[in-house]
Amino acid sequence: xxxxxxxxxxxxxxxxxxxxxxxxxxxxxxxxxxxxxxxxxxxxxxxxxxxxxxxxxxxxxxxxxxxxxxxxxxxxxxxxxxxxxxxxxxxxxxxxxxxxxxxxxxxxxxxxxxxxxxxxxxxxxxxxxxxxxxxxxxxxxxxxxxxxxxxxxxxxxxxxxxxxxxxxxxxxxxxxxxxxxxxxxxxxxxxxxxxxxxxxxxxxxxxxxxxxxxx
Amino acid sequence: xxxxxxxxxxxxxxxxxxxxxxxxxxxxxxxxxxxxxxxxxxxxxxxxxxxxxxxxxxxxxxxxxxxxxxxxxxxxxxxxxxxxxxxxxxxxxxxxxxxxxxxxxxxxxxxxxxxxxxxxxxxxxxxxxxxxxxxxxxxxxxxxxxxxxxxxxxxxxxxxxxxxxxxxxxxxxxxxxxxxxxxxxxxxxxxxxxxxxxxxxxxx
Numbered sequence: 001x002x003x004x005x006x007x008x009x010x011x012x013x014x015x016x017x018x019x020x021x022x023x024x025x026x027x028x029x030x031x032x033x034x035x036x037x038x039x040x041x042x043x044x045x046x047x048x049x050x051x052x053x054x055x056x057x058x059x060x061x062x063x064x065x066x067x068x069x070x071x072x073x074x075x076x077x078x079x080x081x082x083x084x085x086x087x088x089x090x091x092x093x094x095x096x097x098x099x100x101x102x103x104x105x106x107x108x109x110x111x112x113x114x115x116x117x118x119x120x121x122x123x124x125x126x127x128x129x130x131x132x133x134x135x136x137x138x139x140x141x142x143x144x145x146x147x148x149x150x151x152x153x154x155x156x157x158x159x160x161x162x163x164x165x166x167x168x169x170x171x172x173x174x175x176x177x178x179x180x181x182x183x184x185x186x187x188x189x190x191x192x193x194x195x196x197x198x199x200x201x202x203x204x205x206x207x208x209x210x211x212x213x214x215x
Numbered sequence: 216x217x218x219x220x221x222x223x224x225x226x227x228x229x230x231x232x233x234x235x236x237x238x239x240x241x242x243x244x245x246x247x248x249x250x251x252x253x254x255x256x257x258x259x260x261x262x263x264x265x266x267x268x269x270x271x272x273x274x275x276x277x278x279x280x281x282x283x284x285x286x287x288x289x290x291x292x293x294x295x296x297x298x299x300x301x302x303x304x305x306x307x308x309x310x311x312x313x314x315x316x317x318x319x320x321x322x323x324x325x326x327x328x329x330x331x332x333x334x335x336x337x338x339x340x341x342x343x344x345x346x347x348x349x350x351x352x353x354x355x356x357x358x359x360x361x362x363x364x365x366x367x368x369x370x371x372x373x374x375x376x377x378x379x380x381x382x383x384x385x386x387x388x389x390x391x392x393x394x395x396x397x398x399x400x401x402x403x404x405x406x407x408x409x410x411x412x413x414x415x416x417x418x419x
Contacts, residue, residue: 006317010302017304077298084276084294085317085361214278 003087004095011099015065024061024104025111031057032115043120050119051129051180057115058108058133058176059169062100062140066161069100069148070206074213083214089207093145097202101141109133128180132191136176139195142202143168149209172198228290228364228396229253230275235284236418237270243418244270246283250413252398255391257407260400262415268400269296271415272367275398290364290396295354295371301342307353308338315360328356332382348374352382359386365396372403 035053036046073079082092109130116126147165151157175191182188229252236246244267252258260268273279275286276294301310312325329335332352337345345353351374358366366387372380384406387397391407399405 003317006313010313014302077296077300080276080278080294080296080298081300081314083278084292086291087317215280 003082003085004091007082007087007092007095008099008102011069011096012102015068015099015103018065018068021103021107024064025107027061027064028054028057028108028111029115029118031060032118035119046120047122047125050116050121051125052177053119054112054115054129055132055136055173055176058137059140059166059173061108062104062137062144063162063165065100065103066144066148066151066165067158069096069145070210070213071148071152071157074152074210079210079213089210090203092210093149093206094203096206097138097142097145097199100145101138105133105137105141108137125180128188131188132176132179135179135188135192136172136195139172139198140169142195142198143172146198146202146206146209149206149213152209153213227254228394229288230290230365230396230398231287232275233285235271235274235286236282237267237274237279238282239267239270239279243282245415246418248284248413248415250411252396252411254394254396257387257391257397257399257410259405259407259410259412260398260415261402261412263417266415266417268415269369272296272369272398272400275365276367288365291361292365292367293358293361293363294367294369295358296369299342299350299354299357301353301357303343304341306339307334307342307345310342311353311357311360314357318361318363320360320362324360328359331359331386332356333378348376348379351375352379355383355386359390364394366390366398368397368399368401370401370403371399372401372405 031053039045079092083089112126112129112133116129121129143165147161151161151164154160171194172191175187175194178187179191231251233249235248237244248271250258260271262268270279272294274281276292302313308325308329311328312322315321315325326335326338329338332355334349334352334356337349342353355371358368371383375383387407391397397407399407
C-alpha cells in the first residue's frame with residue numbers, strides 16, 4: 001500500500017509542476033467565458049444551456065494532460081523499475097488515476113463557482129453541477145489514464161487519445177448534463193454508476209496497456 | 216521492502232535458467248541458454264551487438280516473456296539499463312530517494328550510495344544537468360540503494376572513468392561478499408573475480 005501512496009505523491013507532484021492546477025482551471029474558465037460570446041448574452045439561454053457547457057469543458061480539461069500521464073514514465077524506464085520491484089501494473093494505474101483526479105477534479109469543482117456566475121447559472125443549477133462533477137470526474141480520470149496507457153507507445157498520440165476517449169465519455173456527458181435539470185436524482189445515480197464502472201475497470205485495462213508497452 | 220542496513224540481502228539468493236529461448240519481433244534471438252547462479256556468484260554476458268544480451272537481462276528481470284524454458288529465482292532484483300529512471304527536474308539526492316523510499320532505504324542510505332560513486336557534491340544538482348558519466352554513476356547508485364539480491368547490469372562500465380570503474384568494481388565485490396549476485400552484460404573488462412562467462416550466439 002505504501003507503494004500506492006509513493007506513486008500517487010510523485011505523479012501529483014509531477015502534474016502540479018507541469019502546468020499544475022492552473023491549466024485545467026484556466027481552460028475551464030476560458031470555455032465558460034467564450035460560450036456567451038458565441039451564443040450571445042441572452043441570460044435565459046445561458047442559464048438553460050450553461051450546465052451542459054460546463055460538462056463539455058470538464059471533459060476537455062480532463063483530456064489536456066493525457067500525453068504526460070503514462071508516456072514519459074514508459075520512455076524513461078520508470079514503469080520498468082516498478083515492474084522489477086514487483087509493483088503490480090494495476091496498482092500503478094490505480095495510483096495514477098487517483099493522482100490525475102486530484103490534479104483536475106477538485107480544482108474544476110472550485111472553478112465551477114466563477115464559471116457558473118459567468119454563465120448566469122442559478123444556485124440550484126450550480127449545486128447540481130458540483131454534485132455531478134464530484135460523481136463524474138473520477139470516471140473521467142479513469143478514462144484518461146486508460147486511454148493514455150493504450151496510446152503511450154504511439155507517436156503524436158494526443159489527437160488519437162482524444163478520438164478514443166471522447167466517445168467513451170458519452171455516458172458521463174449524457175448523465176452529467178442530464179442530472180442538472182433532473183430533480184428525481186435518477187440521472188445522478190446513472191452518472192455515479194457509469195463513473196464507478198470506469199473506475200473499477202480502468203486499472204485493469206490500463207495495467208494491461210502498461211504491460212503491452214514493454215514488448 | 217526488506218532489510219535494514221546498506222547491505223541486507225537475504226543470506227541465500229539464487230537464479231537458475233534452463234533452456235531459455237527468446238523471440239523478439241518474430242525473430243529467434245537465442246535458444247538453449249542455461250546457467251545456475253548462487254549467493255556470491257557473478258556472470259558476464261558477452262557476444263556481438265544485437266545478439267540479445269539486453270533482451271536476456273530484461274527477460275531475467277521479468278520484463279520480457281519467456282518464449283521457451285524456465286526461470287526460477289530467489290531474491291529481489293535490480294535492473295540498470297540505459298534508462299536512468301530519475302526525475303530530470305529534481306536534485307539528484309531527491310530523485311534517488313524516491314526509489315530509496317520504495318525500496319525501504321532512508322536518506323542516509325541515499326547519501327552513502329552517492330558517496331560510493333563519488334557523487335556527494337552533486338546531491339543538490341538537478342538530474343538533467345548531469346553528464347553522461349555522472350548519469351551512469353547515478354544509475355549505479357540507484358542499484359546500490361535498491362538493496363536487491365540480484366543485480367542485472369547492462370553495460371555498467373560504459374562512460375565511466377577509471378575512478379568510477381574502480382568504485383563500480385568495489386561495489387560489485389561488496390555486493391557479492393554480502394551474498395548477492397551480479398549479472399553484467401559488458402564489452403569492457405570488469406573486475407569480477409571468479410565470474411562465469413556466457414557468450415550468446417545467434418540462433419540459426
